[in-house]
Amino acid sequence: MVTGALGHIGSHLIRNLDRSVVRDVVMLDNLESQRFPSLYNLPKGFIFKFVKEDILTADFSKHLKGVDALIHLAAITDAEKSKQIPELVEAVNYEGLKRVAGACLKAKVCLFFPSTTSVYGSQSSVVDETCKELKPQSPYAETKLNSEKYLQGLKKKGLKLVICRFGTIFGHSVGMRYDTAVNKFTWQASTGQPITVWKTAWNQKRPYLYLGDAVKAINFILKKDLFDGQIYNVVTKNFTVENVVKTIQKFVPKLVMDYVDSAIMNQLSYEVDDSKFRRLGFKPTGNLKQGIAEKITSLAMIINKD
Ligand SMILES: NC(=O)c1ccc[n+]([C@@H]2O[C@H](COP(=O)([O-])OP(=O)(O)OC[C@H]3O[C@@H](n4cnc5c(N)ncnc54)[C@H](O)[C@@H]3O)[C@@H](O)[C@H]2O)c1
Structure with missing residues (x-):
């Protein structure tokens, strides 16, 4: 189930x-x-x-x-x-x-x-x-x-x-849902909206x-x-917001950033x-570029290329 x-x-x-x-x-x-x-x-x-x-x-x-x-x-x-x-x-x-x-x-x-x-x-x-x-x-x-x-x-x-x-x-x-960081940023960039990054988050590492x-x-x-x-x-x-945004930028070069406050942005970096x-033999095989590419490909027809 x-x-x-x-x-x-x-x-x-x-x-x-x-x-x-x-x-x-x-x-x-x-x-x-x-x-x-x-x-x-x-x-x-x-x-x-x-x-x-x-x-x-x-x-x-x-x-x-x-x-x-x-x-x-x-x-x-x-x-x-x-x-x-x-x-x-x-x-x-x-x-x-x-x-x-x-x-x-x-x-x-x-x-x-x-x-x-x-x-x-x-x-x-x-x-x-x-x-x-x-x-x-x-x-x-x-x-x-x-x-x-x-x-x-x-x-x-x-x-x-x-x-x-x-x-x-x-x-x-x-x-899929779009409230989490990578998905939200990809959606915003693909639809021509500014990427809303929490003010303190740019160099913070997260898993x-x-x-x-x-x-x-x-x-x-x-x-x-x-x-x-x-x-x-x-x-x-573990990636920083900078890693995420720069990867999206490879697909949407003209993205715009907007720094915002968040109720939970006092959360500091953690890895x-x-x-x-x-150790049990599990090997993750994904990477940021691939994950972002999948989403961008699905949204390709609405990405503003001007
Ligand atoms: N997505 C992430 O980044 C992430 C990270 C860590 C852990 N998790 C955990 O993994 C699980 C799945 O996450 P997700 O991203 O697929 O979530 P999601 O919000 O996309 O999906 C949750 C699903 O649960 C259903 N649901 C909500 N309340 C319900 C209820 N009372 N009875 C029956 N169904 C109900 C919703 O209709 C929805 O289809 C969650 O427990 C989440 O906390 C997710």
Whole structure:
């Protein structure tokens, strides 16, 4: 089962699941994001079932019959906007996770939980999973950290799970969203708008994850049955905003910059070490140019060339 299957990651995952491991796919989404096109033209060779349900109300005892693993992608994901709707974010991301995880424990279903490298917050040095001083900077990141802690408790009760702290996703999918840095900048540049960069962010390093690498990581976990209760950072590379903007500039040379304030821009630079996951044999293969090129190619017809 994939919850939140129609979203940015889910819509790419359901098209790229490893056929040697997966045959039946139950896709659960409440269509909050209205991403109907994510269900169009799914690949042949799988048995797909779509369930329009909310994780806060769905009867998982019914839906989890015959399910071996649940990839829990459903969440309210816009970190910046989460400051305006903290109660909703708490309900869906934390209470929702509790419902899903409780159902998995009861039905003996393995759980994949995508956390975020944003749980690290501002850090002066390179951080890995052993970092004790986590400083989430938004209600979104706080719910992810609280969910991680809650899951540690269920692990002791016998839930088979794995937690991946994903870097910020970049790369094209049919259900993609545009509130995260690389996607937003690419959209702005492609549509002739100024790129809105947070005033303090130009040289700050942050961890990013190519969408293809995120899906590859989920397939890797399913194939290896890696529900070992561990937390893994999953990152393609740490980039600065300058790296991102200069790469976009290769495709849209005339882009304009606009420096803006942000409620969460006090978040300082941080770099994330993902060697724990790589040591298991996982090799990310994405790169910034490729991820940006995919999006620019999809938008090529509307890019202003004047
Ligand atoms: N995209 C990133 O940069 C990133 C980075 C780290 C972690 N993650 C995590 O990965 C997961 C997927 O991210 P994404 O970028 O695909 O998000 P997304 O916002 O694109 O997709 C989330 C999906 O969940 C659905 N949804 C929301 N509330 C729901 C509810 N109550 N019941 C059922 N469905 C609901 C939405 O309709 C949407 O299709 C999230 O948990 C997110 O926190 C994402």
